[in-house]
Amino acid sequence: MNNIIQAEIPEQLCQQAELLIQQGWASNLQEIINDALRRYLESHQELLTEAFIQEDVEWGLRGND
Secondary structure (H helix, E strand, C coil), X not given: CCCCCCCCCCHHHHHHHHHHHHCCCCCCHXXXXXXXXXXXXXXXXXXXHHHHHHHHHHHHHHCCC
């Protein structure tokens, strides 16, 4: 299932993306956004996992029930 997201993008980023599309590096803006989001999530996955583990440890040590 796909989700539709509305976002404001700075003009300079839009221009850079359009240039990449014109040069053939991407077929459309959707492809660039999907790739950028995927790369961001992959690069931050370790940080997210670590944060979840720390929360679990804190809960286990102190409990918040």
